[in-house]
Amino acid sequence: MKLAVLYRGPLASCNYDCPYCPFAKRHDPPGLLREDRAALERFTGWVAATTDVRLSVLFTPWGEGLTRSWYRDAMVSLSHLPHVERVAIQTNLAARPDWLAAADPATAALWATYHPGQVTRERFLARCAALLRMGVRFSVGVVGLPEHLDEARALRAALPERVYVWVNAAEGRRYTPEEEARWTALDPLFGYSVRPHLSLDRPCHAGETAISVRGDGTVRRCHFVQEEIGNLYDGTWRAALRPRTCVNAICDCHIGYVHLKPLGLREVFAGGVLERIPAGWPDAVISGHVPLDA
Template sequence: MAADLTILYRGPLSSCNYACEYCPFAKHHETAAELATDRRALERFTDWVLNDAVGKLAIFFTPWGEALTRRWYHDAFRRLSHADHIQRVVAQTNLSGPLDWLRDTRTDRVALWCTYHPSETSRTGFLTRCKQLQDFGIQHSVGMVGRPQDFDEITVMRAELPPETYLWINAYDSGDGTKFPYSPTERNRLTEIDPYFPTNIVDHPSLGRDCRTGRSVISVDGDGTIRRCHFVRTPIGNIYDPDWQSALTSRPCPNNTCGCHIGYVHMPELGQEAIYGDEILARIPQTRVLEDSTAIPNR
């Protein structure tokens, strides 16, 4: 069942235990006070979701850093997953933190978007953690950044993952906001592994186009400020205001383009909902689109 409202939560957490060279958010180490601020913000948000939000909800944690190494996010997952009105609880993660806490969640409501960074961890260790998720019954996708130096590792990872686990590939951005100019040969090689890779290397025209963000999908920060998505900074309300629902309305996109999966996936004209279905937040396709446009069950 689809949620009435999807909330992309991004609190003040901005630290990561990895230091990927292409990621600007992997270089900051937060103080104890900063971490305490993030914890208080998350606990307030979780209480609001459980006690004051209305309708069927899906929650997607998209931190500027790694959240699942912090136990307060484990606590939030447990509490949220057991609430009757929560359809899905999802997080982006590098999968480096402990996993046993997931046993205490409603595993049928939890899913993870897992990114493998070969410069930061071993393939064997990452695959072991994926096997744990499988054993726990946690739905998940696995992804990598399409850096040219990692092409061979991407190929090996695809071969070693279970066939039913989707391996997505993100376009490489060296840090200046420009996506890597893949050659036709490179593009074809990566598309053989991820049939949806061509969608991710395009900055999709979005100005004035319809998008579910701001209507049935919103971004919320640690102060409760509502924005339509992570990529439009104009506030439209605050979840802690009594009339917060008045912020939910259709709005054409004000940006020229949208090039991030967690943004463009909500543009109806791109047909992403038909691909991902109820697993749209965890980036798990429910169909595969072949060259003849025939949809078949995901392998």
Template structure:
């Protein structure tokens, strides 16, 4: 059993609807019934209550299948969790398509946003305006986009328009095999110097990983797994039986393709790259280095 002095939780409830229609996403424009949304809200409230009652340190990363911040319950959850003294970081993945009026209710020293840019769904001027609002309000955030070749001019323009202290990452398209040639990779690396990490399918089987030890994934029912990519349950958050199953263990998967997984692989030593910004995907000292 591992020490639980600090636990990182990747939370993904049943929410699976999104207000965007991106062709590369299976949850685009999916609508849920009122009953389904209420079920998600109940699961979220239960999770927030558990986090509130916990005494040891937490970092929490919401990784919904859909867009969560269009729902008031998620905005309220972030505000509540950000003010808990034992919560080091609370972050969420979002397309930033909503009003930012809820931000003053949050403790910005612990809040962070993983923002995604979808060129087919939002005008770049409107997206940039929201990003500048985040900068003006002192919100910690990164921005990312899927590296679809047809979108590269728009992604490059976004990089040119953003303040240099804002990190812009690019997620590689990996489902199409050898999608990029060397010129593509060089072009994207000029936007995201860390693209080489993401474009790689990291061999992980048998390798040490912090998931299942100090990092866990939790679903709406409270089922605990080591990460989003390994199905084996480790118990349940609400019964507490998961704690006895937390231990250092090698990864059972052949490769790890997603930042939310491979950032925890010990042999990659990405702690030295991201520091305390691993969840929200912000490299350590990025802003300071960009200002030089």
């Protein structure tokens, strides 16, 4: 049995103030940070004890997790567990990556986002160079805003071809064909992000081989469906796993639509679903994958 777990605890603070993010420069009070740390330690204990399942874990904090020692510790400890296939986290790479030297590079991975205006390109690229030296798997990406295009092009040019650079369509933005073509030149899979996918009644891996977990152990099929289907810590999640169809009209976030079965993105990203790295990148032929929007 294989299961992908997307974990999101109470943490909602970030050291950046991106204008397109509602959690920019938010500060969590000490009590909430203690709650987040306790919840994460409980979760990592559950992962360590659940040896009858081949687990993959993606941390998707609302804020920046790697500036907190307990997320770094969790990444390291989980990477050494034999039944954990992958442990990854979404991060802005603000924290020095030296701690990853203690992790198993075959298991630990990063989904990194470059935020122009919050960090210099040179500093971000230095972080990427350190990851490359350590042999850590990672992807990097940007939000597809017009003011980010030149920086995104420079980022792509500066990184080795083997590093996948993805582009997220900016929320609420409509792209002209010319704009879409410019971003697709950087990310051949941008077409999946640029328009929402019709998902209602379509089969999805979420709730079957992928689940979303809150800090208190509440299990939902995914981050975007509020219905609770069990709890991690009382074992009810096991009986809840079954094939499901989506109850939402559309799905427009990568961590959601990557699991929609009609899109076939589990195959496109095979071996790198959680860290957002296409299978065989950059040699794989991916131009034939056309997004479904009907």
